């Protein structure tokens with residue numbers, strides 16, 4: 001079997017690794033170099049802590065296991081994979097009650113979570129006024145671009161081809177409508193038995209071009225990067241309202257503070273969420289809000305300089321679930337896109353599902369718990385209203 005994977009971000013690269021592991025011949029195509037889409041804009045968190053029980057949490061648990069396997073395969077150091085754990089802090093007593101109730105539900109679904117009365121034991125530089133926290137030791141971190149490059153290199157070492165500078169324009173189908181390849185914008189045809197749409201935020205546009213539209217839209221986010229510091233933040237630390245913002249469908253601006261240290265010493269502060277299409281402009285008020293929120297939980301940050309601010313466009317799906325699996329409208333097309341702010345963390349589990357769907361393995365693919373992620377839920381739905389073709 002031969003598969004074309006569209007997109008060399010973290011999801012496409014993980015798919016290439018998983019498919020070649022199962023003996024499938026792979027051609028990865030991307031209009032840009034590896035990892036230059038939203039993958040280069042993510043913070044690299046691999047989280048269970050922000051997922052409510054359901055299909056996405058099940059995928060996150062599968063992904064956590066497969067990330068550790070990937071770490072063993074390529075060497076954890078080479079992709080900066082760290083089991084650093086997450087600490088979710090409450091800023092009010094009422095918020096602490098909701099946070100503990102959320103953690104109880106997650107524990108029932110197999111997540112390890114510990115209530116922490118004194119968060120300073122875990123994070124000595126936190127504000128002493130915070131009423132409590134929950135510690136999630138299973139949360140991890142990875143360097144997304146390094147990981148995408150390494151996963152693609154592993155696939156290439158097994159014979160996969162990577163064609164950069166190639167933009168997919170449409171599908172080539174047989175007399176029965178089954179996809180037998182893709183056509184590029186230069187008119188070249190690349191034959192395949194299966195085509196995987198791993199085009200991230202552009203998954204909606206690519207889906208339409210393949211005759212299998214899915215409503216993936218951009219959701220902009222800013223991340224602040226500080227000057228390098230000695231180690232001050234040990235875990236990924238965020239406030240309890242982060243989960244609410246992730247799950248919200250509002251178009252307006254939402255900010256909730258996420259703070260974490262990196263190997264290089266810089267501290268990353270994220271992350272805003274707003275639906276403004278592919279508008280690249282910088283909003284100073286958003287940067288100021290994120291900085292203020294970060295200082296409220298880590299007061300030492302008030303005296304730290306910012307080096308830079310970057311932004312990216314998350315691949316947002318209106319029901320906040322990624323689109324993973326075969327499309328019933330276009331035989332041979334599978335989607336692996338729409339992961340919003342969790343595509344780094346969910347990439348390896350997504351790749352496992354795609355490989356299982358393609359090989360017919362029953363280990364994970366056809367399980368009912370992942371049925372909520374299938375593209376079937378959009379069949380008959382109206383096309384996405386903001387699907388602008390920006391790069």
Ligand SMILES: Cc1cc2nc3c(=O)[nH]c(=O)nc-3n(C[C@H](O)[C@H](O)[C@H](O)COP(=O)(O)OP(=O)(O)OC[C@H]3O[C@@H](n4cnc5c(N)ncnc54)[C@H](O)[C@@H]3O)c2cc1C
Pocket residue numbers: 006007008009010011012029030031032033035036037038039040041042043044045046166167168169198199200201202206220221222223270271311312313314315336337338339340341342343344345346
């Ligand atoms: C500010 C911010 C912070 C984030 N933090 C995290 C985090 O901590 N943890 C986490 O898990 N996620 C995070 N995310 C989300 C994460 O970055 C994305 O979900 C993930 O990168 C999506 O990866 P992808 O491979 O699907 O898409 P991409 O990396 O965008 O790759 C898609 C590729 O498809 C290519 N492509 C598009 N159209 C075509 C075409 N027609 N032909 C050929 N190629 C095409 C593009 O060039 C691109 O390289 C964050 C996102 C943002 C914006």
